[in-house]
Amino acid sequence: GAGVSQTPSNKVTEKGKYVELRCDPISGHTALYWYRQSLGQGPEFLIYFQGTGAADDSGLPNDRFFAVRPEGSVSTLKIQRTERGDSAVYLCASSSNSGGGYTFGSGTRLTVV
């Protein structure tokens, strides 16, 4: 597609539930990134993929968070047993390589109640 697409744009879930957030990168981009942005803060790195493999997952806060990119295109960020502190905007970005600036999607606003 023309840009990075993230779905859903908004998600409200109850504490303890499981959620999946989807990212469709720009076609042909090999690198894909997930960031989390809390209110009034800059984006915080979670994980990045080069192709199908996670090149760096050092930002995932704990084992409730997991991300996959099985065919090297679409990626899904999965959060188990959600907590209220997981509420944030989850941003996805992609790039044609890992050395330049990248293009962000509009994000998924996750609210855990």
Added chain:
Amino acid sequence: GQQLNQSPQSMFIQEGEDVSMNCTSSSIFNTWLWYKQEPGEGPVLLIALYKAGELTSNGRLTAQFGITRKDSFLNISASIPSDVGIYFCAGRSSNTGKLIFGQGTTLQVKP
């Protein structure tokens, strides 16, 4: 998590004024980037800097990569109302795609 120190936190200026904001880090970066974010949207890349001392312009925006590789600044000349938004600096170390972001500078422009 690790973040850059970005200042000022917010600015409220008159249309036509010039604006300057900067970022400092305790770590050396090989790339500095400046992004702008508007409500409900993801950050949009404004300028990318790849070499220490580099000075790059994009229209009314000018950014520099500090010689020490631990700082960068962004200038906006002759501000206009559509410059309103949150500006983020971001730095990248070598051999990684991961960016570290500053806390952002919120810019408001009074017509």
